[in-house]
Amino acid sequence: MDHTHPPLHTETFDFRYGRVGVNRKQLQALFHGQVHDVRWSERAAVLNHIFSHYVNGDREPCCNARKLPLYDLSKVNDSNEQRLPIILVGHDIPSDLLSLNKAGISITDIATVTAIIDTQKLAREMYKADDPGWNVSLQKLCRLVGMIPTKLHDCGNDAAWTLLVLFSLAAKLISEDDEGREILEEVVREGTRDSKTRKQRDKGSRVRNKEDQVDDWADNLVVEVP
Secondary structure (H helix, E strand, O other): OOOOOOOOOOEEEEOOOOHHHHHHHHOOOOOOOEEEEOOHHHHHHHHHHHHHOOOOOOEOOOOOOEOOOOOOHHHOOOOOOOOOEEEEEEOOHHHHHHHHHHOOOOHHHHOEEEEEEEHHHHHHHHHOOOOOOOOOOHHHHHHHOOOOOOOOOOHHHHHHHHHHHHHHHHHHHOOOOOHHHHHHHHHHHHHHHOOOOHHHHHHHHHHHHHHHHHHHHHHOOOOOOO
């Protein structure tokens, strides 16, 4: 629980816009996210990078978690021989897979998918099991579990909110006295606190620095008593 890094970090790879669009989307990135401008022709290499980056990645000293290195086409392992198994999480995953298939990309050709968790399907089983046609948007599902999502319709932000929703739903399925429930709930609390844009975080940092300066001045004030 004592991480030296944010609990959630997002990487958005933008194929549609130029540098101006990337800079604009960067201001909307939540969860300490970054936005990268990538050529359309590199989309398969980017996905290969995402699903195989654990092979030689550095590790965080606090929890031994692997870091995601910056995308560099020259360093991508196209063969992906050492790929690790992944759990694919998304909201309405069939639509995402269909879009990828239209772009000529199959996840199973890039990664070893051991499980697929669709938060829309999970929510249906938990809240509307008697209505197989019931669908809920990511925004409504966030609100259903008590979160107020912002800056949706950005792939990095949507991915992070989906993961937080999954943790929240999983916590509801675990008994209250289970230690795992407390861990999940803490991750959700920490994650939602990080749901600020870079501009909002910079502003908060400036305010804290200003407050620290005031405290330093007060601490160094010496009052002479006659």
